[in-house]
Amino acid sequence: MPTLFSPLKLGSVTLPNRIGMAAMTRNRALPKKLTATELMVKYYLQRALGGPGIIVNEGTLVARAGTEWPQAPGIWNQEQIDGWKRVIEAVHTTDAKIxxxxxxxxxxxxxxxxxQIATGEPVYAPSAIAARTGEKFRFLPGNPGYVTPTEIEDPMTLIALFKQAAIxxxxxxxxxxxxxxxxxxLIHQFLDVTSNHRTDKWGGSVENRARFGLEALKALIEVFGPDVGVKLSPASAYNDVAMPLEDTIETFNYFISEADKLGASxxxxxxxxxxxxxxxxxKSRANHFDVISTFRPVIKNAKYFANGAFTAAEAEEFVAAGKVDAVFFALPWIANPDFAKRVQARLPVDAIPDTTKFYGNxxxxxxxxxxxxxxxYTDYPSHGF
Known part of the structure; x- marks a missing residue:
């Protein structure tokens, strides 16, 4: 697969190949402190040794408030910074970037x-509209569902959290x-007309609904320069967001175009x-359309990554045809710590991993x-490259 394993200039670095490891919630951070552990160091090192061009770590909270997942890691205090340092030092012993x-x-x-209780704050959102799902509260008995959140009065206070997290x-x-x-x-909630009913400069028009995410992106670029990526899921209905198709295409065309102009990597x-x-x-809430080709013309400067249950052969086809620049994989990296090296050596990729052990609880x-x-988590075997 010569194209998939060709180098890629990304921001200020050059990746050795175009296979990425996508962010995946794994819930192994230290309870209460929500810091990275030595087990997490081992997990990320195993996969860094497996040959990815880039790793994106699991969703990392910018503040203690706002988590539906037990033991999801954070990056708002020094102890958490120090925990991630150990992970990064291990990853950087390989060719991978993170x-x-x-x-x-x-x-x-x-x-x-x-x-959330520890913060003494309510659950914040763009508007006081509850999502209609809630079966994922693994730390609460029963199935309580989501509650009606409190509308955030000044969204810039949340953007400040993203900037400090980037620092x-x-x-x-x-x-x-x-x-x-x-x-x-959160940012998807601002973008979507079903979850954002604001009438101020943060809601209503496409430009206003995109404002929060773009302001957050600007804040991150102030810290990291050209090394800031953006993840979007225009077809997703996860957590009860999904606009009509016409609104979806209009909104994401604008957001992607503006993010591209700002200099996202x-x-x-x-x-x-x-x-x-x-x-x-x-009835399905999602929009069933060709996301990858629909938004290809909008991306002029940033590298274009695709995600979503790709096979390695399909990824090679998409990259070779210029449909995308690289592809993120998720589940294959769980059961195959050496996934990229297996692909390059044309060795079989193991079956889908045990879903009952995804989240640690x-x-x-x-x-x-x-x-x-x-x-x-760390007990899946490598081939022994």
């Missing part, structure tokens, strides 16, 4: 979440940062995948303890 995905879930939290990521040694604008989280678009769909009253009633966190 970006930090900066993330705020917005309305996708719950006031009874332990981390912290730079201190930790990350090669860049990725702004998480996808999957129904890459723009990563996730195509339709069933995992990111949402069915309400038996293994059920005590089944006999699991905290010492079992390596199961489905």
């Amino acid at each position: 970006y930090c995905q900066l993330w705020h879930p917005g309305r996708c939290s719950h006031p009874d979440a332990p981390e 912290n990521a730079k201190e930790a040694g990350f090669d860049g940062v990725e702004l998480h604008c996808a999957n129904g989280y 890459y723009i990563a678009l996730t195509r339709y995948v069933p995992f990111l769909d949402l069915f309400i009253d038996g 293994l059920p005590a009633e089944m006999g699991y303890t905290d010492t079992d966190l390596e199961l489905g």
